[in-house]
Amino acid sequence: MENPFKFGGIVRGPFFADRKQELDELSREMINLSRIFLISPRRYGKTCLLFNLMDRLDEIGIASAYIDLNAYPGLGNLAEAYTHRTTKALETNTDKLIKIFSSLRLLRPKISVGLNGSMSAGVEVAVQEKASLSALIEGMNNANRLAAQQNRKLVVIIDEFSDLTKFNGQGLEKALRSEVQQHEHIGYIFSGSEESVMLSMVKDRKRAFYKLGRIMGLGHIERNRYTDFIMDWLGKGDYTADRNDLQKLFDLGNDIPHNIQRLCHNMWEIARENRVVVPELIDQLPMIIAQQDSPHYELVWRSVSQQQKKLLMALSAEDDSKPFSKDFQLTYGIGPSSSIKASLDSLVKKGILYKTTEGKYQFSDTFMPCWIDYIGDKKQCW
Numbered sequence: 001m002e003n004p005f006k007f008g009g010i011v012r013g014p015f016f017a018d019r020k021q022e023l024d025e026l027s028r029e030m031i032n033l034s035r036i037f038l039i040s041p042r043r044y045g046k047t048c049l050l051f052n053l054m055d056r057l058d059e060i061g062i063a064s065a066y067i068d069l070n071a072y073p074g075l076g077n078l079a080e081a082y083t084h085r086t087t088k089a090l091e092t093n094t095d096k097l098i099k100i101f102s103s104l105r106l107l108r109p110k111i112s113v114g115l116n117g118s119m120s121a122g123v124e125v126a127v128q129e130k131a132s133l134s135a136l137i138e139g140m141n142n143a144n145r146l147a148a149q150q151n152r153k154l155v156v157i158i159d160e161f162s163d164l165t166k167f168n169g170q171g172l173e174k175a176l177r178s179e180v181q182q183h184e185h186i187g188y189i190f191s192g193s194e195e196s197v198m199l200s201m202v203k204d205r206k207r208a209f210y211k212l213g214r215i216m217g218l219g220h221i222e223r224n225r226y227t228d229f230i231m232d233w234l235g236k237g238d239y240t241a242d243r244n245d246l247q248k249l250f251d252l253g254n255d256i257p258h259n260i261q262r263l264c265h266n267m268w269e270i271a272r273e274n275r276v277v278v279p280e281l282i283d284q285l286p287m288i289i290a291q292q293d294s295p296h297y298e299l300v301w302r303s304v305s306q307q308q309k310k311l312l313m314a315l316s317a318e319d320d321s322k323p324f325s326k327d328f329q330l331t332y333g334i335g336p337s338s339s340i341k342a343s344l345d346s347l348v349k350k351g352i353l354y355k356t357t358e359g360k361y362q363f364s365d366t367f368m369p370c371w372i373d374y375i376g377d378k379k380q381c382w
């Protein structure tokens, strides 16, 4: 039997754990064609949730289009992708697609023929880059009109929404807001992980998306329900485990679904032979993962200064470290606070640490402190 605990990609269907409540809620909101801002820290499962939502919407006849802003370097690419995906979600017939694309003013059809002679219809911007915002707006209006003509509901999902600022800033935000507000046949989900960026986009009175829709925060998966999911798969694979022992997985993985999946994936592989999960096995998992990712950590380690390495080692040694306290600085021989602040800022900028809303500094990668402990033991000094 294949390992049912998938990680790193889009996890769907029976391999997707829980999120029933969130799926129900989002489905209801989309049936009402609402506008939702979906926000969570990284790797909590927003993208997976959205793909599972699209499967659900498909079952009830609601069309959907997914757009990852991260994938498009320019506004022109975004205009093409938006127009293509939304139109294709509503119309699958190639001839009709070409006809729709031909009717646009600022975009034109792009026809390609596959090796087997089959024809497919794409779309490209027919104007210069500086006019691509108008092309995007034309594409958005086209989607709304088409949905109205077909008497269908369309859901547009824009993932990595905080990347919007990379295009041309607030001019684009304003234009989008006014379009989104006018669309009566489209529900929108804007999803993003950079909490502060996303929140400032929707909570700042001066920003275009202020109060445009409801904010839905995605928390971690409730432990009991996640345990049911894990126990269920272990049972199907003829593994024996005590559900109380599995609680340790959530502490080790900080309740981040990506981490839990990864821990479970390794747990499944290690216990494959005798099919028994014991607490000692679970305890080993973070170190096993840290070693698997060692090449990546080595690169990260090489990219930081000596002083930053010392600080990272100190932070990894304590669960709830207070880098600006005298005690902490004396114990680890680091300081003063001003240079610690500069190091912390630089480590956050590099993505190695992140600052929580309570102002604490944590490792972006939960298993990195394990690797740091490991090298600290192996090689006494760096």
Ligand SMILES: Nc1ncnc2c1ncn2[C@@H]1O[C@H](COP(=O)(O)OP(=O)(O)OP(=O)(O)O)[C@@H](O)[C@H]1O
Pocket (backbone or CB within 6 Å): 006, 007, 008, 009, 010, 011, 015, 016, 017, 018, 019, 040, 041, 042, 043, 044, 045, 046, 047, 048, 049, 192, 193, 221, 257, 258, 259, 261
């Ligand atoms: N409900 C779930 N069931 C099983 N695995 C999940 C679930 N949610 C998340 N995961 C795991 O976590 C990984 C990360 O999920 P996903 O990419 O959806 O997170 P994200 O919030 O979109 O992250 P980012 O903010 O980095 O884009 C997935 O590859 C998958 O392994």
Ligand SMILES: [Mg+2]
Pocket (backbone or CB within 6 Å): 046, 047, 048, 159
């Ligand atoms: Mg994502």
